[in-house]
Amino acid sequence: MTTAPAPIDAALGDAQLESFWMPFTPNRQFKTNPRLFVAAEGMHYIKPDGARVLDAMAGLWCVNAGHGQRRIVEAIQAQAARLDFVSSFQMSHPAAFELAARIAAIAPEGLDHVFFTNSGSESVDTALKIARAYHRARGQGERIRFISRARAYHGMGWGGLSVSGLSRHRRDFGPLLPEIDHLPHTHDPERAAFSRGQPQWGVHFADELEKLLALHDPATVAAVIVEPVTGSGGVLPPPVGYLERLREICDHHGILLIFDEVITGFGRVGGAFAANAFGVTPDIITCAKGMTNGAVPMGGVIVHSNIHGAMMSGAPGIELFHGYTYSAHPLACAAALAALDVYAEQDLFGRAQRIAPLWEKAVHALRQAPHVIDIRNIGLLAAIDLKPRDGAPGARGSECANRCFADGVLIRGSSDTLVLSPPLIISEEQIEAVFRTIRQALDALE
Secondary structure: OOOOOOOOOOOOOOHHHHHOOOOOHHHHHHHHOOOOOEEEEEEEEOOOOOOOEEEOOOOHOOOOOOOOOHHHHHHHHHHHHHOOOOOOOOOOHHHHHHHHHHHHOOOOEEEEEEEEEEOOHHHHHHHHHHHHHHHHHHOOOOOEEEEEEEOOOOOOOOHHHHHOOOHHHHOOOOOOOOOOOOOHHHHHOOOOOOOOOOOOOHHHHHHHHHHHHOOOOOOEEEEEEEEEEEEOOOEEEOOOOOHHHHHHHHHHHHOOEEEOOOOOOOOOOOOHHHHHHHHOOOOEEEEEEEEEHOOOOEEEEEEEHHHHHHOOOOOOOOOOOOOOOOOOOHHHHHHHHHHHHHHOOOOOHHHHHHHHHHHHHHHHHHOOOOOEEEEEEOOOEEEEEEOOEEOOHHHHHHHHHHHHOOOOEEEEEEEEEEEOOEEEEEOOHHHHHHHHHHHHHHOOOO
16 A cells, blocks of 8 residues: 655645635635645545545546546647647647547447537537537527526536526526526426436436427527536436437437547546447536546537538638646646546456445435435436435535545535545445445434
């Protein structure tokens, strides 16, 4: 076992703490008792005092191969010394083209062109713009509407926030983009509680799309965007047949189907993408997070050849007036190429499939634990719903996550849902440690 590093002086003054306006954080509360890490290795974060914290969230759904993979670290170092930056506006570098080809090779057949971004949020906004531009290129510029789903999270860009279905995320920033509607989510605990993998009940939720199309006119709809597995909205696996039915309806009406795979991409549910795992091919896939193992910010939009071909058929010139200064950044490309090597050489996508039954058994062993009212899992994802405390919704989930952290395990408390998404390298012993710690925390809760 690797020896814990010596303690590090990570003390910060009040002025230093105050300067950083932290994202998705109660800043005033955090800065009274900062939670800081100074290193990471394998399955663990390391605190300033040298204590280790077992990472059951893969950072934030993204460190799929575990922390500190030497191949990725060394690739970034070498790239920084060789070529630190070049724009991809009418120039680029070889690694960008190599990476695009390698991603296309593991994506579902037909999705063979990749547009690079810097995050999942940028990927979603890019995909929405491509969808509208595609229809306009085909003489159907009236197709401007997007349909998403309740409880969906599609990032924090203006377009992604508009199609997201989490009310608290949207509340402070409206009005958002018009011409948006939402399907119902697929979670019904009265009929499909404690589901293991894809629920057998619920395919009919896909038929709600036909009702929305009857309301809005399908000829005005550009795309339907869904997470194959709802992530931040509570880990909701698709009912059996649900994604297939969405694909069928979209095909019938000439509507693009976008899979937001920012979380599910790169092995999280067993295949390179959830589209591979579920056997349903969308027209566009958005990705990020596990793309570089979280080491350098990067995202991508994988586009079907039919869409790319339509965009290339116009007059000579710039086909898509869109991009980012850091699209295909050399360090990000180096990290992503190395991450793909690590995933392949360590067979981590296959490993996720093999260890998923142990993960499922361990999480569902909490079914009779105090306060638990539902459990869902698929691949190396899981969610545990807790009964809200009277008069204090969200408090029980937050307290449970904090107790777990104090006992050396990092999970995510999202309101009264405990969310787990560990690195794909997690061992059987570490799985047992994660759920033993959660059980102890639940036992201690009021």
